[in-house]
Every structure is written in C-alpha cells, then in structure tokens.
Amino acid sequence: MKFIYPAVFRKTESGTYHAFFPDLECCCAEGDTLDEAIDRANEAANDWISLELSEEGELPPVSDESDMNLQEGDIVRNISVNIRFYEGWDE
Numbered sequence: 324m325k326f327i328y329p330a331v332f333r334k335t336e337s338g339t340y341h342a343f344f345p346d347l348e349c350c351c352a353e354g355d356t357l358d359e360a361i362d363r364a365n366e367a368a369n370d371w372i373s374l375e376l377s378e379e380g381e382l383p384p385v386s387d388e389s390d391m392n393l394q395e396g397d398i399v400r401n402i403s404v405n406i407r408f409y410e411g412w413d414e
Contacts, residue, residue: 332398
C-alpha cells in the first residue's frame with residue numbers, strides 16, 4: 324500500500340537540512356544535503372507509518388501545502404512510502 328505525506332525541508336544555519344512532517348507527530352530527519360535529507364525523511368516516514376500500523380493506530384489525514392505554516396525558503400516534497408502487507412501480518 325502506498326502512503327504519501329508532505330515533508331518540509333528547512334536549511335539550517337550550518338547549511339544542513341532539517342526535515343519534518345506536519346502530519347506525522349515527532350517524525351523528522353536531518354541531512355548534510357537536500358538529497359540526503361530526503362532519503363532520511365523517507366526512512367523516517369516508513370518507520371513511523373509501519374509502527375503506527377503495527378499498533379493498529381489510525382494514520383492522520385494529509386495536510387495541503389496551503390494549510391502549512393511555512394517559512395521563506397522552506398521546500399515541500401511529497402514523500403511516498405510503500406508498505407507490503409503479508410497474509411497474517413496482523414496476527
């Protein structure tokens with residue numbers, strides 16, 4: 324199953340990138356470059372969603388970019404996470 328959530332990438336004072344998901348509480352990542360931050364954000368989202376699904380939690384609705392409190396220079400990217408469900412996965 325595919326899940327897509329927006330991530331916000333913000334350049335830090337030291338030149339690295341901090342990524343966070345407005346919809347996924349406490350889900351964030353860091354990277355020295357934007358590409359590295361995107362890769363790590365994908366891993367963080369995968370872990371967050373997998374854990375939430377394993378605990379039978381409900382996933383939050385997806386925010387629209389126009390509803391986000393963005394700062395100048397923020398970069399928004401949709402992060403796609405594919406999770407395979409196997410027969411008996413919920414046992």
